[in-house]
Amino acid sequence: MPTANELLRQGRTEELWQMCCGFLSLNINEFMAIQRRLLEQQLELLNNSPLGQKVMHGARPRTLEEFRRLVPLTNYVDYAEDFMEKREDILPEKRVTWVRTSGRTGDYPCKWIPMTDVYAEHLSKALYGVGIFSCCRDWGDTDRIPDDTKLLYGVAPRPYISGTFADVLRLQTPVKSLPSLEEAEKLTYEERISKGFQEALSFGLDYFFGLSLVLVKVGEKVRDASGNIDVRPYLLKPKALFRLSRGFIKSLIARRRMLPKDIWSLKGIIGSGVDSWVYKEKVKELWGRNPLDLYSCTEGGVIATQTWDYGGMTFIPNLNFLEFIPEDELLKSQMDRSYRPKTRLLNEIEAGQTYEIVITSFHGGALVRYRVGDLVRITSLRNEKLNINIPQMAFERRTDDLLNFMVIKLSEKQIWQAMEKTGFAYEDWAAYKIPGEPVLHLLVEPKQDVSEQDKKDFSESIKTAIVESGRSSYEDSGVQEDWRDTLDFVVDVTLLNRGTFARYIRIKQEEGADLAHLKPPHINPPEKALNILLADAEETIVVTKITEKEKVKQAVK
Numbered sequence: 001m002p003t004a005n006e007l008l009r010q011g012r013t014e015e016l017w018q019m020c021c022g023f024l025s026l027n028i029n030e031f032m033a034i035q036r037r038l039l040e041q042q043l044e045l046l047n048n049s050p051l052g053q054k055v056m057h058g059a060r061p062r063t064l065e066e067f068r069r070l071v072p073l074t075n076y077v078d079y080a081e082d083f084m085e086k087r088e089d090i091l092p093e094k095r096v097t098w099v100r101t102s103g104r105t106g107d108y109p110c111k112w113i114p115m116t117d118v119y120a121e122h123l124s125k126a127l128y129g130v131g132i133f134s135c136c137r138d139w140g141d142t143d144r145i146p147d148d149t150k151l152l153y154g155v156a157p158r159p160y161i162s163g164t165f166a167d168v169l170r171l172q173t174p175v176k177s178l179p180s181l182e183e184a185e186k187l188t189y190e191e192r193i194s195k196g197f198q199e200a201l202s203f204g205l206d207y208f209f210g211l212s213l214v215l216v217k218v219g220e221k222v223r224d225a226s227g228n229i230d231v232r233p234y235l236l237k238p239k240a241l242f243r244l245s246r247g248f249i250k251s252l253i254a255r256r257r258m259l260p261k262d263i264w265s266l267k268g269i270i271g272s273g274v275d276s277w278v279y280k281e282k283v284k285e286l287w288g289r290n291p292l293d294l295y296s297c298t299e300g301g302v303i304a305t306q307t308w309d310y311g312g313m314t315f316i317p318n319l320n321f322l323e324f325i326p327e328d329e330l331l332k333s334q335m336d337r338s339y340r341p342k343t344r345l346l347n348e349i350e351a352g353q354t355y356e357i358v359i360t361s362f363h364g365g366a367l368v369r370y371r372v373g374d375l376v377r378i379t380s381l382r383n384e385k386l387n388i389n390i391p392q393m394a395f396e397r398r399t400d401d402l403l404n405f406m407v408i409k410l411s412e413k414q415i416w417q418a419m420e421k422t423g424f425a426y427e428d429w430a431a432y433k434i435p436g437e438p439v440l441h442l443l444v445e446p447k448q449d450v451s452e453q454d455k456k457d458f459s460e461s462i463k464t465a466i467v468e469s470g471r472s473s474y475e476d477s478g479v480q481e482d483w484r485d486t487l488d489f490v491v492d493v494t495l496l497n498r499g500t501f502a503r504y505i506r507i508k509q510e511e512g513a514d515l516a517h518l519k520p521p522h523i524n525p526p527e528k529a530l531n532i533l534l535a536d537a538e539e540t541i542v543v544t545k546i547t548e549k550e551k552v553k554q555a556v557k
Contacts, residue, residue, distance in 0.1 A: 260287050268289070
């Protein structure tokens with residue numbers, strides 16, 4: 001079978017689109033037919049494998065209906081003993097690559113997940129399709145797709161899933177990673193980003209895949225340093241000098257400081273995770289393109305993707321069997337650990353509702369009715385604008401990152417959005433809740449020195465933004481309006497010394513922490529992390545109540 005790049009070079013545009021993006025033309029019945037067929041093929045492999053018999057508790061289902069009735073839901077603890085030892089003798093398919101993600105502190109140091117060769121082949125086509133979506137204007141458009149893809153290596157190295165994506169993509173097209181995959185894996189993250197952009201000045205840059213936050217920070221550095229760039233190192237690099245000169249002229253014409261979009265014209269930007277949505281407008285302002293949002297994870301590869309309208313994300317049918325736990329069923333299972341929540345299929349979900357994702361790997365994969373731990377919101381049952389007849393989704397939050405204050409419920413995404421709305425320049429943040437207290441503790445490291453008035457203004461604006469971000473959650477919480485005025489919800493803002501998060505990273509590096517654990521989680525960091533962050537904290541600003549009579553009180557710690 002020809003690769004995507006071969007089809008592109010031969011001008012076989014329709015074949016290329018059908019191979020990598022054809023799922024967009026499916027209706028829901030056709031989507032479910034693919035799901036059923038691939039699940040039944042997977043069940044044959046599971047029924048004949050030791051791992052399948054173990055996680056399915058001896059059941060041998062042959063149909064979708066038997067599978068959902070007989071097989072329990074699983075999570076990583078059901079696989080950890082075998083996967084941590086990378087046992088291939090028990091797997092449904094032996095030809096695998098092992099990929100990893102971060103683990104749960106105290107449970108296991110990381111998660112290892114097997115990926116079969118067949119799965120990688122299908123994944124590579126989906127990834128090429130995502131690249132098409134990030135740069136096309138309509139169905140069948142291939143004008144902006146390069147023959148030789150220059151991709152900034154802005155992700156974690158192999159065997160992390162993001163680095164594995166970059167490697168798997170090479171099954172479909174030549175990829176020039178900046179820096180190369182082999183070189184990048186020997187460098188620190190900061191060194192990879194710096195070297196990648198240095199090389200991009202000479203070689204050019206087609207795509208960025210990684211954290212949108214990285215693009216924003218690099219873009220801001222380019223902007224802030226644009227008046228003081230030393231061109232001497234580039235005198236012997238004519239292509240780099242040309243790009244810098246062209247960027248400088250564009251910025252002069254626009255009567256502003258130079259931005260990355262003046263230097264490079266990216267064909268596509270692909271991001272994944274909470275920050276992609278948060279930094280969408282900043283990325284476009286700095287780099288000239290919207291980032292395409294991708295819902296992916298180590299366990300499930302690519303589950304859904306935006307298309308060229310940058311609206312809701314469309315589910316992909318041929319990588320995982322998809323099930324959805326309604327939010328009320330999730331709450332029942334959280335209250336009663338013995339309760340087995342019911343699931344729905346993609347043709348049974350409702351628009352406007354939130355669900356926990358459950359996946360079963362296709363193509364010889366090993367995960368069976370696996371709870372990823374993510375909540376997604378179904379934004380609509382179809383994409384009206386592009387006539388896509390598959391439900392559309394948006395990432396909502398992790399199942400374990402909700403801070404519930406009864407009068408208001410806050411996720412990482414909502415707090416992050418609130419931080420951005422204030423316009424306050426910050427390096428990083430963390431938030432936590434002490435059980436039994438109606439207090440949101442928010443730790444913020446300013447990017448620059450701030451005056452007393454700025455501190456007061458920030459405390460007021462962050463409180464307002466947080467309340468606004470959480471409004472929809474408490475509107476549906478069953479709490480009456482008159483109750484809200486009697487409950488003392490408090491926003492407790494602690495301004496950290498500059499360099500606090502950098503110091504935290506240094507401490508974790510000295511402890512030998514894994515790459516994924518160098519930064520504290522944004523929501524409910526563990527006690528040890530809080531002790532490090534708060535070691536030199538100077539000031540706490542307390543903002544009380546969600547009422548019109550809010551007051552600011554400062555207290556020096």
